[in-house]
Amino acid sequence: MSSILTNTSAMVALQTLRGINSKLSMTQNEISTGKQISNAMDSASIWAISKVMESDVKGFKGISETLSLGQSTVAVARNASETVTDLLTEIKGKIVSAQEENVDRDKIQTDIDALRGQISSVVSAAQFNGLNLVQGTEDVNILSSLDRGSDGGVTAANITVTRQDLSTTAGVYGTGSTLAGNVTAADGANALNSAAGNQFSSAxxxxxxxxxxxxxxxxxxxxxxxxxxxxxxxxxxxxxxxxxxxxxxxxxxxxxxxxxxxxxxxxxxxxxxxxxxxxxxxxxxxxxxxxxxxxxxxxxxxxxxxxxxxxxAARASTVEFSDTAGTANTAGVSEGDGYRVTIGSANYDYIAGKGETFEDVAKGLKLVIDAAALEDISTNVIQDDTTGNWFLQVDNDDATDIAFAVTGAADGEATGGLNGIDSIDVTSNDGADAALANIETLIQNSIDAAASFGSDQGRIDTQSEFVSKMMDSLKTGIGALVDADMEEASARLQALQVQQQLAIQSLSIANQAPQSILSLFR
Missing domain, CATH: 3.30.70 (Alpha-Beta Plaits)
Incomplete structure (x- = not known):
């Protein structure tokens, strides 16, 4: 049955043409945008996944910039520590020269003072964007990664850079719990328990x-x-x-x-x-x-x-450090733990920094006492081969008895790693002898600082390289999900254009069918 009101063939041809035009539009969009999935309508799940991955790429780009900033900051601190080490080594050479009595010690002291001033200048200037890692004790966290869990939650990961305090600050003795159980004073082989209080002399x-x-x-x-x-x-x-x-x-x-x-x-x-x-x-x-x-x-x-x-036994009175001798601190040395040696009426304090040991405490107290340049007082540090405990030896070369006591307290502010350098004095025999022993401790402190920064910088470099590769991998993954296959799209475009032409011709033929009905009325 023919009808001039309903042209079924034209309707079919029109639907076909519409379908072809829709596919042709999608293909042209893929070619123009380069994406197979450019919005949520194309594929909601894949589009959502790609957007999450794109946000991670953006986050890792920010992390890469943070790592670059941290890398530069740590590099400045490492260079400063290495420079301080070199300057301390030069000071050591001057101190060794001063061991000979037939030299002009005053001129040597002048050179030491100049090198010491240069060290202070280096430590003060070793900052990047206002952050100085060779002063203070607080750790610095550098954002290193974003960790996405299976539940979709995101947590930040950090690289912790430990500050290495190369300042000359004396620190602040704490008022926390007593650490007296970790430290014991003795006079040679005998405990200091005289009726007049702990005393020691040249006897x-x-x-x-x-x-x-x-x-x-x-x-x-x-x-x-x-x-x-x-x-x-x-x-x-x-x-x-x-x-x-x-x-x-x-x-x-x-x-x-x-x-x-x-x-x-x-x-x-x-x-x-x-x-x-x-x-x-x-x-x-x-x-x-x-x-x-x-x-x-x-x-x-x-x-x-x-x-x-x-x-x-040696004449010197001893200060023994042990985390098992008492019950004060069985975990060893913690940051802020302060130990005090009293000689006469004066107190000499050393407050431990992060990660330090009783060896550091003993050597630190030696530096502090030597820096006071007390007449007739000399110090030494030894370790017991059997127990492993560290001892500070303090000798009084004067016949007059002097009060002597030790104690400890927690919750202080740490002593600077170069504390005592300002008091190096080689103009006397005793000063030159003390300086030779103490400069080794200062050099080791600066070497430890440089080594720590070097390790941190290496870790940051590795993480920076990993983040860069991670971003490349994420971009590749996103591309695999949403990018269009241009070869396939090009071939499909050619086919759809042919189909479109054929559909137009079919629609034209279908539209001509009602014209044949006119012949019935001629």
Whole structure:
């Protein structure tokens, strides 16, 4: 049935043409935009995924800029630390030169002062965008990544850069919980418990050698003191123990052993050592019939057990640091832990920084005490080979007793890593000796700082490179999801254009069908 009102063929042809035009429009849009999915209507799920990934790319771009800023900041701090190390090494060379007495120490001190001023200038100027990593103790966080979880949540990740304080600040002694249980003072081998309070002076430590028996002619009696052997040979028989003791005492004093003096009382030889920091080992041997009994600590026959060898403790009073000696801080040293040595009426404090140990505390206190240039006071730091505990030795070379005490408290503000450098003075023998020991600690502090910054900078460089690759990977993934395949789109465009032409022709033919009905009325 033919109808002039309803042209079914034209309707079909028109629908076909519309479909082809729609596809042609989509293909042309792909070609013009380069995207297969350019909006949520094209594919809601893929479009959503691509937009999340695009936001991550934008975030990582910001992270890359942050890492670049952090990299530059840490690089400045590292260069400053390395420069300080070089300057401290130059100071060490000057200090070594000052060990010779036949030099102009005043001129050497002038050079040291100039180098010291340069160090202060470097530390003060080592900032980037207002951030100085070689002053203060607070850590600095550098944004390094955005971590997206499976639930879609995003968390920020940071690279923590630890500040390395190369300032000369003294710090602030805390008022927190006591750390007295971690530190013990002792006078040589004996605890400081005098009735007048803890005291120390130049008095030496002693031991008693008690002789007994009768010597026979030709017998040899030997004492080895601090590695030096003194001997007495009996020339006649029936010599008493007192005779042999007197002869050995004279031989000891004639040997000129440094810091050693011997006295005799009947058959007892008392050996007094004024060695500041070194123990003195004493051994006895004989081919004769008389006997040696060595009583450690100066005790007599009614006191300590007699032995064939003994050690005289160093004269210096000691400060022992241990996190197991008491219950104050069994975790070791924490940032802000302060330890105080009192000499006379003055306090000398060192407050630990982040990551420091009792070795740092002992060496820090040595720097602080030496910086005060106290007359007749000298210091040394040692470690016990058996326990591993660190000791600060403090010696008083004056005959007058001086008050001596130690304690500790938490929650202070850390002492600067170069504290004590301002007090280096090589114009005297004692000052030059102290400076030589202390400059090593300062150099090690600056080396540790440079090494820490170098490690942080390397980590930032690695993360920066990773973020760059991550952004490339994300962009590639986004492209795989939404970018158009231009070869396929081009071929499809050619086909759709042909289909469009055919559809137009079909529609034209369908529209001509009603014209044939007119022939029925002619």
């Amino acid at each position: 030496g430590n002693t031991m008693v050698i008690q002789m007994a028996g009768t010597a026979v002619a030709g017998e040899q009696y030997n004492l080895q003191i601090a590695g030096i052997t003194v001997s007495h040979t009996s020339v006649t028989g029936s010599l008493t123990a007192a005779d042999t003791a007197a002869a050995l005492t004279a031989a000891i004093n004639a040997a000129g052993i440094e810091d050693i003096v011997a006295t005799v009382s009947t058959a007892d030889i008392t050996i007094t050592s004024t060695s500041k920091f070194d123990e003195v080992e004493v051994n006895a041997s004989t081919t004769g019939t008389q006997t040696f009994d060595l009583y450690n600590g100066g005790a007599d026959a009614t006191g300590a057990l007699a032995v064939a060898s003994a050690t005289i």
